[in-house]
Amino acid sequence: MSGKLYLIPTHISGHPGDQLPPATVECIYNLQFFIAERAKTARRFLKEIDHPLPMSEITVFEIPKKQNYRYLEEDLNHLKKGHHMGLLSEAGSPGIADPGAEIVRKAYEMSIGVVPLSGPSSLTLAVMASGLNGQKFSFHGYLSPKKEIIGKDLKKLERAAEKDRGCHFFIETPYRNMQVLEAAVLNLKPSTLFSIQCDLLSKNSYSMTRSIAEWKKSAKPGLHKRPTVFLIQSGG
Amino acid sequence: MSGKLYLIPTHISGHPGDQLPPATVECIYNLQFFIAERAKTARRFLKEIDHPLPMSEITVFEIPKKQNYRYLEEDLNHLKKGHHMGLLSEAGSPGIADPGAEIVRKAYEMSIGVVPLSGPSSLTLAVMASGLNGQKFSFHGYLSPKKEIIGKDLKKLERAAEKDRGCHFFIETPYRNMQVLEAAVLNLKPSTLFSIQCDLLSKNSYSMTRSIAEWKKSAKPGLHKRPTVFLIQSGG
Numbered sequence: 451m452s453g454k455l456y457l458i459p460t461h462i463s464g465h466p467g468d469q470l471p472p473a474t475v476e477c478i479y480n481l482q483f484f485i486a487e488r489a490k491t492a493r494r495f496l497k498e499i500d501h502p503l504p505m506s507e508i509t510v511f512e513i514p515k516k517q518n519y520r521y522l523e524e525d526l527n528h529l530k531k532g533h534h535m536g537l538l539s540e541a542g543s544p545g546i547a548d549p550g551a552e553i554v555r556k557a558y559e560m561s562i563g564v565v566p567l568s569g570p571s572s573l574t575l576a577v578m579a580s581g582l583n584g585q586k587f588s589f590h591g592y593l594s595p596k597k598e599i600i601g602k603d604l605k606k607l608e609r610a611a612e613k614d615r616g617c618h619f620f621i622e623t624p625y626r627n628m629q630v631l632e633a634a635v636l637n638l639k640p641s642t643l644f645s646i647q648c649d650l651l652s653k654n655s656y657s658m659t660r661s662i663a664e665w666k667k668s669a670k671p672g673l674h675k676r677p678t679v680f681l682i683q684s685g686g
Numbered sequence: 687m688s689g690k691l692y693l694i695p696t697h698i699s700g701h702p703g704d705q706l707p708p709a710t711v712e713c714i715y716n717l718q719f720f721i722a723e724r725a726k727t728a729r730r731f732l733k734e735i736d737h738p739l740p741m742s743e744i745t746v747f748e749i750p751k752k753q754n755y756r757y758l759e760e761d762l763n764h765l766k767k768g769h770h771m772g773l774l775s776e777a778g779s780p781g782i783a784d785p786g787a788e789i790v791r792k793a794y795e796m797s798i799g800v801v802p803l804s805g806p807s808s809l810t811l812a813v814m815a816s817g818l819n820g821q822k823f824s825f826h827g828y829l830s831p832k833k834e835i836i837g838k839d840l841k842k843l844e845r846a847a848e849k850d851r852g853c854h855f856f857i858e859t860p861y862r863n864m865q866v867l868e869a870a871v872l873n874l875k876p877s878t879l880f881s882i883q884c885d886l887l888s889k890n891s892y893s894m895t896r897s898i899a900e901w902k903k904s905a906k907p908g909l910h911k912r913p914t915v916f917l918i919q920s921g922g
Contacts, residue, residue: 457814464709469804473704473887546813546820554817555895564893566815566886568705570804577782578693579802581790584782585828588852591821616824650802651709657800659791 453534455526455557456481457550459543459569462677463652466498474567475499478536483528484510485553486538495538510538513549522556529562543571576619576647576679579657583683586616593620593630600629601637604682608638612684619645619681627673630680631665638662641685646671648678661685689770691762691793692717693786695779695805698913699888702734710803711735714772719764720746721789722774731774746774749785758792765798779807812855812883812915815893819919822852829856829866836865837873840918844874848920855881855917863909866916867901874898877921882907884914897921 456477461469479502486492489510496508511525529535537544537553544550557564577587588610593603607618622630627648634644640663648656648671656671659681692713697705715738722728725746732744747761765771773780773789780786793800813823824846829839843854858866863884870880876899884892884907892907895917 459814468709469707471705471707471806473700543810543814545815545817546810550814551817551820554815558817558895564815564817565891566811566883566893568806568811568887570707571807571810574779574782574807574810575802575804578695578779578786579781579790579800581781581787581794581800584787586824586826588824589822647802651804655801657802659794 451532452562453529453532454563454565455529455554456534456536457544457554457564457566458536458538459567459571460495460539460541462541462570462572463649466495469570469651470499471568474569477567481534481536482508483533483535484508484538485513485525485535486510487513487540487549491540492538513553522553523560526553526556526560526562529557530560543569546571546573570651572647572650572677572679573619575650576645576681577617579647579650580617580645580681581659582617582643582645582681583615584617586614588616588618590618590620593622597626597629600633604634604637607682608642608684611642611682612686615684617681617683619679621679624675624677627676627678631670631673634680635662635665638682639686640666643683643685645681646673646678647681648673649676687768688798689765689768690799690801691765691790692770692772693780693790693800693802694772694774695803695807696731696775696777698777698806698808699885702731705806705887706735707804710805713803717770717772718744719769719771720744720774721749721761721771722746723749723776723785727776728774749789758789759796762789762792762796762798765793766796778809779805782807782809806887808883808886808913808915809855811886812881812917813853815883815886816853816881816917817895818853818879818881818917819851820853822850824852824854826854826856829858833862833865836869840870840873843918844878844920847878847918848922851920853917853919855915857915860911860913863912863914867906867909870916871898871901874918875922876902879919879921881917882909882914883917884909885912
């Protein structure tokens with residue numbers, strides 16, 4: 451009988467043991483084979499949660515930068531032999547704003563059982579803490595990498611939000627966060643709701659939802675290089 | 687100084703202590719005032735996680751069915767007096783496919799700090815386990831309550847998925863799950879990817895992603911009355 455592919459979230463700040471539920475940790479303790487973006491961070495994580503096996507008995511396969519399906523199939527063959535495997539994310543939940551989705555799809559093709567485990571996700575936390583529409587929301591990944599069109603990108607999301615009355619959210623490479631905030635205040639309508647969810651689950655976390663008119667009048671938080679989720683909703 | 691509003695997820699299957707991270711449980715232990723949909727389930731949850739205070743010293747405010755903002759403000763005044771409060775969901779993460787968003791928005795208006803805590807979310811788990819696009823996804827809440835238009839609703843989501851290449855997902859009242867599956871097989875294109883994520887985190891969890899052409903040939907899982915998330919992506 452085939453093993454199962456367990457999808458394992460990791461901590462997004464602080465110590466992993468504090469942020470993972472006991473059921474998730476117990477499940478990881480039973481695994482010996484892992485797939486991860488970087489073996490080094492994966493092994494550090496396994497040590498930090500006190501994995502009972504010595505590291506020499508643990509195998510970590512690295513996801514190649516360019517998806518190589520033949521390679522994937524070879525790794526997943528360990529599952530066919532009856533071993534369980536864990537797909538580890540670098541931070542947060544695997545497959546969500548993170549590689550790993552192709553591996554899951556391949557597992558289904560190979561008739562391998564897939565089991566997701568619970569853990570932190572900055573996107574989920576951000577939608578919760580925004581107070582915006584949790585019945586209808588769209589995640590857009592990263593904005594365009596071209597600095598000069600951040601404003602255009604934001605207006606596009608604003609129009610989408612006006613049309614479907616949902617919450618639209620995105621992330622940015624953290625050193626561009628302040629540019630996003632400036633562009634939002636400059637380009638979005640005064641009534642549009644704009645939420646900043648920064649460094650969630652850390653001691654310095656910052657959560658705030660205001661209309662653009664209010665952001666104009668307020669002191670701006672320092673977001674430079676701090677992991678942040680931005681959310682938009684029509685206030686009209 | 688004002689207290690903070692903590693957003694508290696609860697378990698979606700099994701025992702809450704297994705599914706909540708230690709940092710979340712520790713935070714709940716320090717709270718004495720809660721807001722919840724139903725005081726009875728909230729109190730049961732607090733007992734199950736062994737809240738150190740006797741239940742007689744814990745206050746649970748119920749969210750009125752029809753949002754009553756004056757009422758909300760009165761409850762949130764406890765925060766103004768310096769008490770911390772916890773907003774508890776019935777299952778999963780508060781404010782996500784769940785009431786609570788209005789309370790969070792009100793807290794921001796009253797300049798009360800909002801702190802989201804990590805815990806299970808069936809929607810996040812479903813996106814992870816679908817293997818579908820985790821860089822671009824849209825949650826649509828419930829389909830139309832009219833049975834005869836489930837097929838139309840599904841085609842609308844399929845068109846949206848073709849247009850933006852993202853993953854589109856929704857939930858249904860659990861007794862209509864089998865109707866959704868039948869309508870999907872009947873109405874969607876053979877190449878469209880359709881994912882079923884059922885009873886996540888339970889021992890009987892079921893996760894599967896296939897094209898509609900493959901679903902046509904496959905035995906259908908029994909989803910009746912089991913909490914399920916459905917996900918669609920264009921396979922073209």
